[in-house]
Amino acid sequence: MEFxxxxxxxxxxxxxxxxxxxxxxxxxxxCGIPSVLSCRKVSVGIAFVSDEEIAExxxxxxxxxxxxxxxxxxxxxxxxxxxxxxGAVFLGDLVxxxxxxxxxxxxxxxxFTKELAFVVSHGILHLLGFDHGEEMFRIQDEATxxxxx
Numbered sequence: 001m002e003f004x005x006x007x008x009x010x011x012x013x014x015x016x017x018x019x020x021x022x023x024x025x026x027x028x029x030x031c032g033i034p035s036v037l038s039c040r041k042v043s044v045g046i047a048f049v050s051d052e053e054i055a056e057x058x059x060x061x062x063x064x065x066x067x068x069x070x071x072x073x074x075x076x077x078x079x080x081x082x083x084x085x086x087g088a089v090f091l092g093d094l095v096x097x098x099x100x101x102x103x104x105x106x107x108x109x110x111x112f113t114k115e116l117a118f119v120v121s122h123g124i125l126h127l128l129g130f131d132h133g134e135e136m137f138r139i140q141d142e143a144t145x146x147x148x149x
Contacts, residue, residue: 001028004043013048013098015113019147020046020120026143027121031128041086044124045093054097069104070119071095072126081128094123117144 003024007017024044049057051067058064058071075092076082083089096119105115121140130136 001025002041003028004041006043006045008045008047010047010049010053011098013096013116015116019113019117022147023117023120023143024124026146027124027139028128030139030142031125031130041088043088043090044127046120047093047095048098049095051097051099054095054100057095067097067100069097069100070123072123074127074129076129078129091124091127094120094127096120096123111148114144114148117147 003021005017005020005024007020024042028042054071055065055067058066058068061071061073071094073093073095075090077092081089081091096116098116101115101119102112104119105112108115118140121143122136125136125140130139
């Protein structure tokens, strides 16, 4: 499986693209749904934005008046994920606030890289239809550890 990311950096996040590909592959490989993602190409959009921008999106789409670390906009929300005619799947978009992630890393006593891996994995799992729960948290913990050890 080839993983393609379309990354837009509207704010500072100097982490290299291959890091996000590694997180995505580790996350997907632990999901137990390989038939859906055994297509030739899986793609995700990632946008890095300011706290103000993500707070506005959070108000607009979730009716929450606060900044957050990641928002997930699934392409197939509530639907079966089906590859297109070329055998590719677009999962959706993640919007991430690096400033929020930096603060959360300090609060949690972990590196920015580890917190970022956790957030990206969390977002991808939402794109795949996972809701908060034991299985989701186990997968994102395992994927985070795999790319940050």
